[in-house]
Structures are given as C-alpha cells and as structure tokens.
Amino acid sequence: MKRILLKLSGEALAGDKHHGFDEPTVTVVAKQVKQLVDAGVQVGIVIGGGNFWRGRTSETIDRTKADQIGMLATVMNCIYVSEIFRSVGMMTSVLTPFECGSITKLYSKDRANKYFAHNMVVFFAGGTGHPYFSTDTATVLRAVEIEADGIYLAKAIDGVYDSDPKVNPSAKKYDQVSIQEVIDKKLAVVDLTASVMCMENHIPMYVFGLGETNSIVNAVNGQFNGTVVTVD
Template identity: 40%
Template sequence: MTEASPRPRRILVKLSGEALLGNAECGIDPDVLARLAQDIADCARAGTETAVVLGGGNIFRGAGLASRGMDRVTGDHMGMLATVMNALAMQDALERLGVPTRVMSALKINQVCEDYIRRRAVRHLEKGRVVLFAAGTGNPFFTTDSAASLRAVEINADLMVKATMVDGIYSADPKRDPEARFYPRITYDQALRERLGVMDLTAVVLCRDNGIPLRVMSIFEPGALQRVAAGEDIGSLVEPGHEA
C-alpha cells in the first residue's frame, strides 16, 4: 500500500522530448501527445496548479551536432526552438480538452507565444491555467532539467515531478542490470554522492538548496500524474533533507 504525502498546491512537471516519440524515430506521436495531455488536464482539473517543462530531444539535440563540429551556442539555440514546437503541440492538445493553457518562452517569439515573465506565470497558475515553459533558460549550455529546476524555484512549486522512461530511481539502469537497486526515497546529497543520474548536477543542486522535493515516476502509467498530485507515493522521492 502506498503512503500518502501532503498534497502539493503547485507542481512543475518535467517531460523529456523523447516522451512524445511513441514508436516513431523522431517527431511527435499524436496518440502519446493526447494521452500525456489528458494526464496533465486531469491533474489541473483536480485543482493542482500545474506547470510543465518539455525537452526537445524528439526533434533536435544541439549537443549531438556540437560534438560533430557545429557551434555549440547555435546548436543549443536550435534545441531551444525544438522545445517551443513541443510546447505549442502540447498547448493545442490541452486546449482541445478544454484546458486553458499558456506557452511562455525564455526566447522572444511574440507571434507564437508569450515571453516568460515570472509574475505573469504565477498569475496564470493562480487562475487555473496550465503553463508550459519553453526554450529552456534562454541560455546555451543549460539542460532542460536545469531549466525545470529553475522554473520550479521561481514559481515556488511545492513539488517537481520528473516523468521518465523508468518507474523511479535505481542504482543502475534496470534494463541492463537486473540486480539494480530501487530507491523509493533518498536525499539529494545521496543522489549526488552516488552519482545516480537523477538530473544534471546544476538541476539537483538548485532543488536541494531551495528545498524543493522531486518525484521521479514513469511516463507510461496513465493517471499516475494525478495520483502523485493527490499525494500518493509513486515512484521515487528525492528530498532536500540531510542524511542522518
């Protein structure tokens, strides 16, 4: 039986771009997009103020081309634009479900979405709108994990949720190592010490130093996001507290 946790008032969900792939090699699977949008919609309709950061790896990875000679800043800017495309797709899917949604970009693209302004983002959330944060931090060399942690801090989120390809945090890749140990609950210090790869170091330290708990869960379980928002203990919880 799962253990109940305090119900968060406001959450930030980090979705990788690969989450939108489905069985495709690149791009967006409409069925996967619709299912994820339904999960987010259910969460918002249950009264949880919901923000989302989407990656862009299903469309473009700047670091990959940078390793083959492309200027890293150019590649990262292209990756940021890919996240805007994913956010616009998610906005469309949510609005088709009747959920008011705003895309806010760290890069100025006024003709397709709003600029990111912290106070305006918080106001959207207070009015019950889902807010999709796009274009990372607006700066090269920062991952979307770091962008998600930064936005979670800025909007005073009670919980950050990282929806991944596995059902929580393990000591090793459970697909490759059947002996991998599952961690239902750990501290950020432990995650850093054991190099568990929960998120990149900048993202982990941002959450740890600002007291934001992180829930790592599977993207493949329909309805799990709403259950997490209701306080159910799903996946793995990373806590800011220090180890005994």
C-alpha cells in the first residue's frame, strides 16, 4: 500500500482571494484526495499558514511568538480543510504536537498509524511544535516518521525553477533535479533544514501546481508536469 505526505500551500488554498479560504478550491482538493483514498493510498497532510500569517515579515513581534501564531494558523487551516474532506465522504483526524483541548488529538506515530489503518486522512497541524522550524521541516519530519513513500508539494507555482519566474520571465523550469543541486543552488523548493532531512532519509519530492486540473491525482500517478526532486 502506498503512503504519501501531501503538503498544501496555504496561499494556494486561498485561491484568487490570496487570503483565508476559497471553498471551491478546497473542495476540488478534497475530491482528488478521495480518489486516492478510494484507490487504497494512505494520505497524510501538512498545510502551510501563509493564507493567514507571515510572521517573519514583522519586525515588532518576537520571532518565537510570531512562529507560534503561525503554528495556530496551520491548526485553523487543517480543521477547516478536514471538515471539507469529511463533507465529500472521507474520515479524518487532526493531530498536533501540543495540546489543543478537545479540538485536536496529540500527535504520535502510533496514533497516526492507527488512523491510517482505519482508512483515515491524517492532518499534521501545528508544525513541529517549536519556533524556528517551518512547515517545510514539519512536512519532511512527519514524512520520515510515518515512512512515507514520497512528499508531494502542491504549490501556487507549477514546479522548480532556476530563478523566481514572477521576477524573471526567462526562468527555466526543471523536469527533474537532485536534492543536492537544490541545496547547492538554493532553489528554495523547501528550506535548507528540510532539504537536508530529505537527502539524509532518501525521500523524493514531487513539486507541482495545485491549480492544474486533477493535479494531485496526476502527480501521485506519475502523470504530471511538475518537477521531481530526486534523492539517489
């Protein structure tokens, strides 16, 4: 059975509004994930918090506190997206590395595996639970812990480029790139800590644009126009 870790960009889930949630966009994501679950794929999900909070741009808020606000943004995102998933017929659970009362369950690998065994989609909210670590790092950490076959990065951009395509219209898109090249050229697929963890634990990444038709299903089935980040 295949087990994947899907990282969803908070900004991508906001759609054209660029803030908060765009329910039609999230519903499209939910229906695609349901196709995977119905086909026997076990799906874990991490969601960024950028549709609510970009704390590192603030010079007035302490970094630790800013990161904690960001962690809570990811919890809100996971609760919302989890409910949309339920509305299309999936069972879900939201796990956090810190107590949130009765709102979420406390994360452990054993608990995640138990939920996977019951055909549930597991949301890993709250990052790593510590400041100075991004949701990129949380994504790779959870992927390593749950022994995922691969990390699928659904972004607002459709792959990995040699420079920012928003700034440079001549930016070159990679069909395939090694994790070592990502690190050496600082290609910003994920942050450096996450990149090194991927390399050390031999977990490939698949980067694609969330907005493309059937993008998640196509990516998992190997039929996509994004970028494969290799680790061998």
